[in-house]
Amino acid sequence: MLVKVLPVGVLSVNCSVLIDESTGKALVVDPGADYEKILKNLEGFELVGILATHGHIDHIGQVRRLKENFHAPFYMHHADLFLLNNTLWPGFEKQIGASLPCPEPDMELEEGMEIKLGNSKLRVLHTPGHTPGSCCLYSEQDKVLIAGDLLFKGSVGRWDLPGGDPTALKMSLRRIFEELEEEVLVVCGHYEETTIGWEKKFNPYLRML
Ligand SMILES: [Zn+2]
Numbered sequence: 495m496l497v498k499v500l501p502v503g504v505l506s507v508n509c510s511v512l513i514d515e516s517t518g519k520a521l522v523v524d525p526g527a528d529y530e531k532i533l534k535n536l537e538g539f540e541l542v543g544i545l546a547t548h549g550h551i552d553h554i555g556q557v558r559r560l561k562e563n564f565h566a567p568f569y570m571h572h573a574d575l576f577l578l579n580n581t582l583w584p585g586f587e588k589q590i591g592a593s594l595p596c597p598e599p600d601m602e603l604e605e606g607m608e609i610k611l612g613n614s615k616l617r618v619l620h621t622p623g624h625t626p627g628s629c630c631l632y633s634e635q636d637k638v639l640i641a642g643d644l645l646f647k648g649s650v651g652r653w654d655l656p657g658g659d660p661t662a663l664k665m666s667l668r669r670i671f672e673e674l675e676e677e678v679l680v681v682c683g684h685y686e687e688t689t690i691g692w693e694k695k696f697n698p699y700l701r702m703l
Pocket residue numbers: 548550624643
């Protein structure tokens with residue numbers, strides 16, 4: 495599986511375009527903004543699904559236009575439904591480049607679910623804390639975790655936004671550090687990529703777990 499990480503919008507959300515090279519099928523994760531940029535990176539591939547790690551507007555802002563163009567199903571965990579189209583303040587969606595309204599998911603992400611992409615697959619880990627419906631997507635084959643806003647390089651996701659829960663966040667973090675090997679590459683929701691091993695060594699927040 496080829497993983498293209500595109501920083502999109504003013505909040506630099508990492509939108510991932512995942513491509514199964516043997517079949518040319520593609521998934522898009524967290525298409526928050528910069529529709530044209532996402533479109534360009536999908537050229538020549540068949541979009542078979544649109545996924546959101548969670549329902550924050552900066553991660554779902556271009557779901558509607560992608561769905562209208564490609565008619566691919568939208569996947570998100572049901573516990574984040576209350577966040578869709580819920581802007582933090584008036585005008586925010588314009589500022590961050592979102593095209594609302596966002597459609598409701600066609601398919602719900604659930605713990606343990608497998609999403610097929612040609613000859614590749616992703617496993618869903620339900621990792622609440624940043625939001626109740628936050629999920630990570632894991633490719634066992636490629637040792638890549640798409641973590642959304644659960645974890646950042648040297649930091650962790652916010653738990654103080656609506657629906658955030660510090661206890662759940664701790665449990666979700668503990669879980670991924672127990673389950674995943676050190677070599678696993680982590681694509682965070684914003685900014686730089688990291689690895690499980692690097693975070694185990696250097697992330698100060700993990701000492702609180
Ligand atoms: Zn978020």
